[in-house]
Amino acid sequence: MNGLYDGEFAGYKIASPEEVDSALREAVVAVDANVLLDLYRFSPQTSNDLIKTFTGLGDRLVVPHQALREFWRHRQRAQGSPRGATKTATDALAKSGRSMTDNLTTWAKAVGVSTSELSTLTTQVDDLVNGLQQKLQQVLATADADRTGDPILDQLEELLRGRVTSPLPAEEHADCVAEANRRITAEIPPGYKDAGKQEDDSADGGAGDYLVWYQATRYAQEQGRDLLIVTRDEKEDWWWRQGAEFIGPRPELALEYGGLTGRRLFLMRPTDLLARASVLEVDVDEASPADADRVVEDEPPAKWTLAAVARLLELLDRQAPTHAEVLRLATSDRGGRVSFDEVRVLGDYSDDEEGIFRFNRAYRHLTVVLENEGLIAPFSPAIFALRRGPEGSYFSVPDEVPPLLDALARS
Incomplete structure (x- = not known):
């Protein structure tokens, strides 16, 4: 006879706060590429706090080899994203300013406003737009000054020394890509939601998430520990969600890891990790968890126009x-x-x-x-x-x- 969480239902067991804290203290903690890349998007304080929290994990911290590959592949664009975002915002302000000026001109003709009165109004629009654009550039300059050189890369070099898994042998890598493609077709997590993401030149296609999963789970299996994956990915091929609430990993993933190791799987976002940093006896700024969450919420929708x-x-x-x-x-x-x-x-x-x-x-x-x-x-x-x-x-x-x-x- 079986119980509520036996057999195929084992993945539905929801971790209590105490169990999550215990995992932070004892489990292998694998970090995904998106978290490393977000260090360039967080405020300097939040980035420093997250690196400090990772340091508090000691030798339980690991980065799957595939995650580091993706980090290096995308780092240059991530590093420049504050500058790109500032350009997008300043261009949008300029476009809005032109639109307001055009509307004011049309309105002035309709109601008989004098040229001098219209000039006064359009000057106010120009001053407002220019002031906002200058403010954006000042904020960007301050952020650049805080990141002279690349302190994030310097910190990661020390943090990740000896903490990255070895690359897979060619045959094993090919087997993983084939398995990832099978899962994409069958919509088996993780990774099927990224089937259309950009392929890299090695032709891995949409296999990136599965390669991260495979390398993280096999490493944790070797260590004989529970596994906690820190990812900024919030899609349903990783998370068990109810509306906006993140309950835990997909039951299929928890069941797969349990079947492989007899241990438990946990999932955590950077904002959650920062909120629980005290479990590791690490002090972080009280605004850092909210800042990490803000970066995700403010991310523009990745859609073609x-x-x-x-x-x-x-x-x-x-x-x-x-x-x-x-x-x-x-x-x-x-x-x-x-x-x-x-x-x-x-x-x-x-x-x-x-x-x-x-x-x-x-x-x-x-x-x-x-x-x-x-x-x-x-x-x-x-x-x-x-x-x-x-x-x-x-x-x-x-x-x-x-x-x-x-x-x-x-x-």
């Missing part, structure tokens, strides 16, 4: 016309899909998938250009992602893109 898609097609038409032709096929009537064979024929590639991944590099390269131009948010979903389904491989675009392609085709 009409302006971004139009600009991408403009660049593709000049630099890679075949890629533009292929992308224009992903319209609403096709469900945003382009078959593997269509890409192979139009792109004049062989049947191997390595050639298809090489084909995708033009999209990835120009996506970075759009990020630098402020047209899309950093780490936006891949515009053209390889997927594998029961009926074969195909490419698809994010859900918001087909209507945009439709609109551009009509214009």
